Amino acid sequence: MSELNFNLRMASEQDAVTISALSIQVFLDTYATEGVRPDLAREAHCEYAIEAFVQRLIEPQRRFILAEYLSADRNGLLGFAEVLLTVKPSPAGNLAGAELVRLYIQPKAHRMGCGRSLLTRAEQLVQAEKLDSLWLTAWEGNRNARAFYERVGYADVGATTYTFQGQTYANRVLAKQFD
Numbered sequence: 001m002s003e004l005n006f007n008l009r010m011a012s013e014q015d016a017v018t019i020s021a022l023s024i025q026v027f028l029d030t031y032a033t034e035g036v037r038p039d040l041a042r043e044a045h046c047e048y049a050i051e052a053f054v055q056r057l058i059e060p061q062r063r064f065i066l067a068e069y070l071s072a073d074r075n076g077l078l079g080f081a082e083v084l085l086t087v088k089p090s091p092a093g094n095l096a097g098a099e100l101v102r103l104y105i106q107p108k109a110h111r112m113g114c115g116r117s118l119l120t121r122a123e124q125l126v127q128a129e130k131l132d133s134l135w136l137t138a139w140e141g142n143r144n145a146r147a148f149y150e151r152v153g154y155a156d157v158g159a160t161t162y163t164f165q166g167q168t169y170a171n172r173v174l175a176k177q178f179d
C-alpha cells in the first residue's frame with residue numbers, strides 16, 4: 001500500500017458541493033465503462049445533484065464521513081461513506097440493521113486504505129447506536145467492490161435488484177453482523 005495522508009471527519013451541509021462532484025466522478029468511473037449513456041448521465045445529474053446531497057445531509061439519521069487529503073493550505077475530498085443509522089430490513093438475508101448507502105473513493109486514491117478507514121468509522125457509528133448489523137447492496141458486476149467487501153469481512157447474504165432510469169440491474173446484498 002502506498003502512503004496517503006488523510007484525515008476523517010463528519011460532514012456538514014456545507015460539504016454538499018464537494019460530495020456531489022466526487023460522487024459524479026466515482027459513479028461514472030465505476031459504471032460508465034462503455035461510455036456515458038443518457039440513463040447514467042441522468043442518474044448522475046439527478047441523484048448526485050448538490051441539492052440532493054443537501055437534503056440527505058440534513059436528515060437526522062443519515063451520516064456522512066469524509067476522508068480528506070491533508071495539505072498545508074486546503075484539504076481536498078478523497079472519499080466518503082454515507083450510512084443510515086436506523087433499523088432497516090435488508091432486501092435479502094433477513095437482517096434488520098443500518099444501511100451503508102454509499103462508499104465512494106476517488107479513483108486515484110483506490111487501494112490506499114481510505115475505504116477501509118471510512119468503513120471502520122461507519123461500523124463504529126453503527127455499534128454506538130446498538131444496531132446489530134451493517135448491510136449494503138453492490139452491483140453484481142462491480143468486482144472491485146465485491147473483492148473489497150470480502151476482504152474487509154462482509155458476507156454475501158443474497159440477491160436483489162436495483163432499478164434506475166427504467167433499467168434493472170442484478171445486485172448482491174453484503175453484510176457484517178456485530179455481537
Ligand SMILES: CC(C)(COP(=O)(O)OP(=O)(O)OC[C@H]1O[C@@H](n2cnc3c(N)ncnc32)[C@H](O)[C@@H]1OP(=O)(O)O)[C@@H](O)C(=O)NCCC(=O)NCCS
Nearest residue numbers: 103104105110111112113114115116138144145147148151
Ligand atoms: C470499493 C472501494 C470503496 C474500496 O476502497 P479502497 O480505498 O480502494 O480500499 P482499501 O485501500 O481501503 O482496501 C482495503 C482492503 O481491500 C483490498 N481491496 C481493495 N480493492 C480491492 C480490489 N479491487 N480487489 C481486491 N482487493 C481489494 C485492499 O487490498 C485492502 O486489503 P489489505 O488491507 O489486506 O491490503 C473503492 O475502490 C471505490 O470507491 N470504488 C468505486 C465505488 C464503488 O464501487 N463503491 C462501492 C459500491 S457498493
